[in-house]
Amino acid sequence: QVQLVESGGxxxxxxxxxxxxxxxxxxxxxxxxxxxxxxxxxxxRELVASITSGGNTYVVNSVKGRFTISxxxxxxxxxxxxMNSLKPEDTGVYYCKAVVRGIxxxxxxxxxxxxxx
Numbered sequence: 557q558v559q560l561v562e563s564g565g566x567x568x569x570x571x572x573x574x575x576x577x578x579x580x581x582x583x584x585x586x587x588x589x590x591x592x593x594x595x596x597x598x599x600x601r602e603l604v605a606s607i608t609s610g611g612n613t614y615v616v617n618s619v620k621g622r623f624t625i626s627x628x629x630x631x632x633x634x635x636x637x638x639m640n641s642l643k644p645e646d647t648g649v650y651y652c653k654a655v656v657r658g659i660x661x662x663x664x665x666x667x668x669x670x671x672x673x
Contacts, residue, residue, distance in 0.1 A: 560580055623640070
């Protein structure tokens with residue numbers, strides 16, 4: 557069983573920045589595909605960024621150049637989402653997901669990000 561806990565959300569003005577953290581209960585980050593998703597009010601949950609076990613990263617076009625996903629290789633339990641130049645449309649609940657062994661999905665409880673205009 558893997559538990560994920562997100563943190564770092566909050567209220568920020570447009571143009572500001574936040575860094576989200578996803579902390580796993582076990583040391584799996586370097587061997588697991590990790591994702592950040594978000595869900596805006598009234599919308600479906602969408603993928604924002606991913607990092608593979610090999611360290612390859614992906615970000616969705618809408619946040620490219622503003623968001624960066626990374627991991628702490630020393631701790632092997634933490635994945636980050638650095639969010640710069642935030643826009644009101646980035647508002648939502650941000651979730652971390654781990655895909656263990658390619659088949660087991662684990663989700664965190666989410667952290668709220670609110671960007672005011």
